[in-house]
Amino acid sequence: MSLRRRATQDLPAAFIIAALLALLWLGLAEGEGWWFGGPAILAVVLMTLHLSPVRAQPLHPLGLLRFVAYFISQSLYGGLDVAGRALHPRLPLLIEKRQIAVQLPDGPARTVLVGTISLLPGTLAVDLEDDLLTVHGIAGDPMANIRRLEKRVADLFGLPDAGMRI
Amino acid sequence: MPVSDLLASGFDVLLCIGLLWLAWQAITGTGLFRSVVMFMVFGLMMAVTWARLGSPDLALAEAAIGAGITGALLLNACRAAVSEMRSDEQPLRDRPSGVPKWLALPLSLAAGVGLAWLMHSIPRDGGPTPEAAIKAAETHFLDNPITSVLLDFRAIDTLLEMAVLLLALVGARVLLDQRRLPALYPVPDHPMPMLPSLLAMITPVLLLTGLYLFWAGSHAPGGAFQAGALLGALGVMYQLAGRFTPTHEPGTVNALLITVGLGLFSLFACLSLLWAPAPLSHPEQGAYALVLLIEFALMLSIAATLVLLFVGSRSLQLRRSTNHPGGRQ
Amino acid sequence: MLTDWWTIALVTVGCAFFLAGTVGLLRFPDVHTRLHALTKADNVGLGLICLGLMIHDGTLPGILRLGFIWILAIFAATVSAFLIARWHESAGTED
Numbered sequence: 001m002s003l004r005r006r007a008t009q010d011l012p013a014a015f016i017i018a019a020l021l022a023l024l025w026l027g028l029a030e031g032e033g034w035w036f037g038g039p040a041i042l043a044v045v046l047m048t049l050h051l052s053p054v055r056a057q058p059l060h061p062l063g064l065l066r067f068v069a070y071f072i073s074q075s076l077y078g079g080l081d082v083a084g085r086a087l088h089p090r091l092p093l094l095i096e097k098r099q100i101a102v103q104l105p106d107g108p109a110r111t112v113l114v115g116t117i118s119l120l121p122g123t124l125a126v127d128l129e130d131d132l133l134t135v136h137g138i139a140g141d142p143m144a145n146i147r148r149l150e151k152r153v154a155d156l157f158g159l160p161d162a163g164m165r166i
Numbered sequence: 167m168p169v170s171d172l173l174a175s176g177f178d179v180l181l182c183i184g185l186l187w188l189a190w191q192a193i194t195g196t197g198l199f200r201s202v203v204m205f206m207v208f209g210l211m212m213a214v215t216w217a218r219l220g221s222p223d224l225a226l227a228e229a230a231i232g233a234g235i236t237g238a239l240l241l242n243a244c245r246a247a248v249s250e251m252r253s254d255e256q257p258l259r260d261r262p263s264g265v266p267k268w269l270a271l272p273l274s275l276a277a278g279v280g281l282a283w284l285m286h287s288i289p290r291d292g293g294p295t296p297e298a299a300i301k302a303a304e305t306h307f308l309d310n311p312i313t314s315v316l317l318d319f320r321a322i323d324t325l326l327e328m329a330v331l332l333l334a335l336v337g338a339r340v341l342l343d344q345r346r347l348p349a350l351y352p353v354p355d356h357p358m359p360m361l362p363s364l365l366a367m368i369t370p371v372l373l374l375t376g377l378y379l380f381w382a383g384s385h386a387p388g389g390a391f392q393a394g395a396l397l398g399a400l401g402v403m404y405q406l407a408g409r410f411t412p413t414h415e416p417g418t419v420n421a422l423l424i425t426v427g428l429g430l431f432s433l434f435a436c437l438s439l440l441w442a443p444a445p446l447s448h449p450e451q452g453a454y455a456l457v458l459l460i461e462f463a464l465m466l467s468i469a470a471t472l473v474l475l476f477v478g479s480r481s482l483q484l485r486r487s488t489n490h491p492g493g494r495q
Numbered sequence: 496m497l498t499d500w501w502t503i504a505l506v507t508v509g510c511a512f513f514l515a516g517t518v519g520l521l522r523f524p525d526v527h528t529r530l531h532a533l534t535k536a537d538n539v540g541l542g543l544i545c546l547g548l549m550i551h552d553g554t555l556p557g558i559l560r561l562g563f564i565w566i567l568a569i570f571a572a573t574v575s576a577f578l579i580a581r582w583h584e585s586a587g588t589e590d
Contacts, residue, residue: 017370020370021370021371021374023559023563024371024374024375024559024563025374025378026555026556026559027556027557027558027559027560027562027563028374028375028378028382028556028560029378029381029382029556030554030556031555031556033381036377036381037378037381040374040377040378040381041374043377044370044373044374044377045370047369047373048366048369048370048373051365051369051404051409051484052362052365052366052369054366075535075538075539075542076539078535078538078539079512079515079535079536079538079539079540080539081535082515082516082519082531082532082535082536083511083512083515083516083519083536085519086515086516086518086519086522086523086532086536087515087518091522091523093523093524093528095527095528108363111360111363114359114360114577115360115363115570115573115574115577116573118530118531118534118535118573118576118577119534119535119538119569119573120535121535122531124527124530124531124534124576124580125573125576125577125580126527126577126580126581126584127580127581127584127585128359128360128581134584136527136531136580138528138531358578358581359577359581360574360577360578361574361578363574364570364571364574367567367570368567368571371563371567
């Protein structure tokens with residue numbers, strides 16, 4: 001791969017990582033030591049692109065807002081739900097395992113989907129083999145929840161809404 | 167007594183009981199795995215204890231090295247022991263070791279009594295040394311008294327610690343060669359889903375946090391050991407994800423990385439005789455830069471040694487995530 | 496003073512989530528259901544505790560630090576839960 005092509009591909013990702021790392025340095029060093037932090041961030045960005053190359057993925061601002069709101073409200077609900085089940089004397093668990101074909105493209109969108117499933121009410125990601133996602137549910141059929149989550153993730157990355165096959 | 171004090175002492179009492187209970191569980195646990203997990207939890211509680219005692223430096227080191235890296239090493243050893251147990255007819259536990267078990271009790275009792283006697287023999291007011299050390303630390307060119315002790319007042323201890331670390335690696339290598347233990351981690355054929363994403367997220371964070379700890383060491387909690395342990399943990403993650411390929415040919419970069427700390431420190435010890443009567447004395451000019459250089463080399467060596475100790479191979483090669491060969495360390 | 500009460504309330508509720516998660520870990524019947532209890536309760540519990548401490552700290556670096564702690568912890572938790580669940584599924588062992 002030519003250097004120029006690499007640079008144009010890696011540059012957006014490099015900027016995003018550098019910006020996030022600047023926030024991290026601000027948090028760790030409390031605004032001091034930029035003479036060391038600045039070059040350190042540059043070195044870390046270069047090493048990261050060498051060790052774990054990532055591609056920048058544009059986010060949709062409105063989709064991001066909706067995703068964050070959805071994630072926070074569902075996280076709270078999920079926490080309350082599982083706490084209620086754990087503390088309930090009869091331990092009500094409606095266990096159901098489903099295999100679902102993921103329509104989101106491979107890459108960050110799928111990572112966010114699988115990473116989020118286990119934090120939302122009643123669902124746990126168990127396996128991902130090619131396009132087939134296995135989900136474990138303790139609140140009945142996880143299908144509807146996954147369908148809604150996949151739509152939110154598609155919005156987050158500004159992807160066309162992907163329908164789901166069973 | 168105010169409520170907050172009462173709560174704090176209640177917490178401390180719980181911490182003490184918890185530590186004792188965890189230590190007991192780690193020793194008397196029914197399985198190797200269980201014992202190792204208990205030991206790791208013990209390390210974390212110990213880190214909380216150091217933080218409560220107002221020693222963030224020790225808390226950081228305990229959490230990163232005591233619980234983290236040592237825990238990973240023990241889990242690794244546990245796995246090797248289990249696989250050996252399966253292949254051998256004789257279980258590991260019942261194999262005669264040549265030393266009777268009951269000896270452990272009098273030995274540890276004697277060690278405990280000896281330590282208690284030593285503690286008792288330290289003068290109550292601490293003698294003249296602590297006061298002199300505090301006074302010297304106040305005017306020292308390093309603002310973090312811990313780092314002043316590690317790299318100036320007692321630099322010889324740190325130098326020898328690095329030698330111990332290198333010796334540990336050499337010892338492990340010799341043992342692995344002689345006993346022909348199984349390859350500790352078979353590299354997975356195809357990458358596990360989600361793991362590359364975790365690595366991509368954690369790589370920049372751990373690298374920068376490690377560099378921060380290195381930089382902070384001169385004036386705040388941190389330093390080469392904590393930074394090295396963090397970078398070592400990153401290396402362990404790469405190994406677990408199958409991104410490092412263990413090789414049997416010694417690699418130049420690997421060899422350089424594990425020796426640069428001790429090497430540079432020893433070189434400094436020799437060179438310092440040029441400007442001072444005793445080795446390991448800092449020069450009048452440029453001492454700060456010199457300390458940073460040595461600390462950086464120590465950090466690299468600590469990280470590389472810990473990773474190689476974990477893997478147990480002679481050297482490592484980076485595998486590109488898209489199956490491109492090459493890379494370093 | 497009012498911010499102190501917010502901190503106390505948020506941290507207390509966060510701890511309650513951790514307690515409920517631990518109860519779930521002990522009471523739930525198998526690996527998968529236990530992972531449910533851990534991931535969700537820890538996510539909310541840690542989130543509330545970090546939020547409470549952010550209010551208490553009130554400085555930008557402190558808030559950033561706590562934010563990073565929360566995000567890194569939940570991402571590590573969800574990935575390790577996924578890997579444990581996946582390993583358990585392929586091993587097919589009981590318990």
